[in-house]
Amino acid sequence: MMGSNSRISRRVRSAALLLSVVVLSACSLWKGAAERPKPAELGPNIPVLGVRQAWATRVGSTAGLPLQVNVQAGSVTLASSDGTVASLDARTGADIWRAKLPNRLAAGVGSDGRWAAVVSRENDLIALESGSVVWRHRLPAQVFTAPLVAGERIFVLAADRSLSAFDAASGSSLWTQPGTGAPLVLRQSGVLLAVGDTLVVGMGGRLVGVNPNSGAVLWDAPLANPRGTNDVERLVELVAPAARSQSRLCARAFQASVACVDLAGGRVDWAQKADGGTGISGDENAVFGSESNGTVVAWNRADGKRLWVSERLRYRHLSAPLLLGRSVVVGDDTGWVHFLSREDASPLNRIGTDSSPIDVAPVAAADTLVVVTRSGGVFGFRPD
Numbered sequence: 001m002m003g004s005n006s007r008i009s010r011r012v013r014s015a016a017l018l019l020s021v022v023v024l025s026a027c028s029l030w031k032g033a034a035e036r037p038k039p040a041e042l043g044p045n046i047p048v049l050g051v052r053q054a055w056a057t058r059v060g061s062t063a064g065l066p067l068q069v070n071v072q073a074g075s076v077t078l079a080s081s082d083g084t085v086a087s088l089d090a091r092t093g094a095d096i097w098r099a100k101l102p103n104r105l106a107a108g109v110g111s112d113g114r115w116a117a118v119v120s121r122e123n124d125l126i127a128l129e130s131g132s133v134v135w136r137h138r139l140p141a142q143v144f145t146a147p148l149v150a151g152e153r154i155f156v157l158a159a160d161r162s163l164s165a166f167d168a169a170s171g172s173s174l175w176t177q178p179g180t181g182a183p184l185v186l187r188q189s190g191v192l193l194a195v196g197d198t199l200v201v202g203m204g205g206r207l208v209g210v211n212p213n214s215g216a217v218l219w220d221a222p223l224a225n226p227r228g229t230n231d232v233e234r235l236v237e238l239v240a241p242a243a244r245s246q247s248r249l250c251a252r253a254f255q256a257s258v259a260c261v262d263l264a265g266g267r268v269d270w271a272q273k274a275d276g277g278t279g280i281s282g283d284e285n286a287v288f289g290s291e292s293n294g295t296v297v298a299w300n301r302a303d304g305k306r307l308w309v310s311e312r313l314r315y316r317h318l319s320a321p322l323l324l325g326r327s328v329v330v331g332d333d334t335g336w337v338h339f340l341s342r343e344d345a346s347p348l349n350r351i352g353t354d355s356s357p358i359d360v361a362p363v364a365a366a367d368t369l370v371v372v373t374r375s376g377g378v379f380g381f382r383p384d
Contacts (some may be wrong), residue, residue: 038315049383058378062372068146068240068241074366084098088378110147118147125143141179189240202238202242223238240320278320286299286307316333353377
């Protein structure tokens with residue numbers, strides 16, 4: 001009976017993140033506080049690592065927006081659900097530019113420091129330069145992954161797994177790779193990044209290398225396979241962020257596995273079962289991820305063996321982590337930012353924001369840790 005209940009619970013959690021016949025709201029997952037497992041007690045905060053808040057600003061609520069904060073040198077570009085798009089100086093939190101679009105957003109933000117790109121809920125790809133809209137293009141499918149802006153082009157991965165390229169200056173279509181289609185799709189950011197002269201894309205449970213000039217597939221690496229007996233259980237998607245180190249990239253398949261690939265030829269180095277729903281972080285030595293039950297896991301980058309598992313944050317809803325120096329940084333659903341030791345997950349510090357959930361993966365720019373909360377608070381932290 002316990003195994004059956006576990007499978008049912010997993011289906012409900014998954015369905016809440018799917019765009020399908022019925023979309024469940026977050027509140028439907030837990031019908032009452034008594035049904036939600038009680039989070040582990042945090043205990044007293046003994047700061048081993050000095051951290052201070054350097055600045056704070058606001059961008060607007062990110063609820064319902066699978067936001068990816070874009071980092072370019074000393075700036076971060078981010079957006080809100082209601083259409084605010086802003087580029088901030090990571091040192092001070094001051095606006096470099098800010099725009100208010102008349103559209104609610106479904107995906108964003110991509111940027112190369114000159115152009116920025118978002119997608120509206122009406123499926124409009126919108127390109128901006130210095131905060132001004134330069135063109136719009138209506139897409140045939142919904143998009144939940146931030147566009148990639150690179151090489152004076154804008155690449156779009158749609159929910160139907162189609163892939164398109166546009167000229168960043170004019171908006172003209174350069175090429176389109178048709179989608180494979182799927183009965184269910186994940187309303188969450190997928191994997192889309194440039195590695196050298198290759199476009200690396202998550203297509204279902206596969207990591208695919210694509211020629212950015214033509215859309216031709218260069219290699220195809222299976223990271224996870226569909227399983228189960230229904231569409232929900234068989235859903236396989238790679239989720240952002242991914243962890244790149246030189247010619248190797250590690251990524252998470254939603255509630256299935258974490259795997260690493262040699263990008264030179266698309267060879268899968270290893271894959272380990274993992275039950276998380278957010279992306280991962282890491283370097284050439286280790287990979288770190290937050291699991292669905294609030295545990296944080298470290299894997300050896302070379303062979304995938306677990307280095308440690310921490311239950312200090314068990315039953316808290318965690319963001320994807322960020323490896324930052326000696327710390328693994330992760331946000332939780334009560335607005336705390338936790339700093340864990342990369343060596344053994346021992347607590348180094350924790351610092352509060354605005355008590356709103358932290359859904360977006362933290363980023364680092366200009367020696368500043370930037371954290372965005374669901375209510376729209378943006379916080380910059382630095383070593384004390």
